[in-house]
Amino acid sequence: MTRNQAMRWGVLLACVLMTNSVIAASRAFPRVVQSVQPNMVKIYGAGGIRGLEAYQSGMLISKEGHVLTVWSYVLDTDYITVTLNDGRKFKGELVGADPRLEIAVLKIEAEDLACFNVDESVELGSGDRVLAFSNLFGVATGNEPASVLHGSVAVRTPLSARRGAFESTYTGDVYVLDAMTNNPGAAGGALTDRQGRLVGLLGKELRNSLNN
Structure with a gap:
């Protein structure tokens, strides 16, 4: 075998391996999405006037019905409705x-629920692929699945580096994503890796008079 023939075979083998990897990933994707959906909830509460949406997203973090979400005006009410992936509704x-961290925990009276294992959450770096699950635009009201966006991590950076341009009490690290995850209703959703492992919580849209 000549050197040129060996190089051609090497390139061909690399292409075959890459193609097989892409096919395997595309086949695994529906299973990952399906496995994550039962962990997601839709939250309804205060709002509905002056352009304030009365809904946001959340995720189950215990089998006993603990829900992690963002702290917002939506929770400023005596009656919060939490809708599970299967359409069941509970008072939260x-x-x-x-x-300060802009997070909140709700509790619903339910047992044996699917949930994320927070202890097994993972950290990612720039360029890593991610999935964002949320009820953006409030399109899911019953047993409809959460919306799923593909994207990647652009950078992980302290939010305090942007102080002065944004108003936020949170000053820890955040993931800046190459994905449109700041749509209404997305806050409180789950960010996962391509295997469905929890990475973080989708935060609220940050804006003030300088960038509104």
Whole structure:
């Protein structure tokens, strides 16, 4: 075998391996999405006037019905409705919140629920592919699945580096994504890797008079 023939065979083998990898990933994607959907919930509460949406997203983090979401005006009501992936609706009770971190935990009276294992969450770096699950635009009202967006991590950076341009009490690290995840209703959704492992929580859209 000549050197040129060996190079051609090497290129051909690389193309075959790459094609097989792409095919395997495309076949695994529906299974990953299907496995994550039961962990997602839709949250309805205060809002509905002056352009304030009365809904946001959340994720189950315990089999006993604990829901992690963002801290927002939507939760500023005595009656919060949490809708599961299968369409069941429950009254959500606010059991904890940290406005500084802009997160809140709700509790619903249910058992044996699918949920994320927070202890097995993963960290990603620039260029890693991600999936964003949320009820953006409030299109899911019953047993419809959460919307799923593909994207990648652009950078991980402290949010405090942007102080002055945005108003936020949170000053820790955030993932800047190459994906449109700041649509109405997306806040509180789940960010996962391509295997469906939890990466983080989709935050609220940040804006003020400088960038509105």
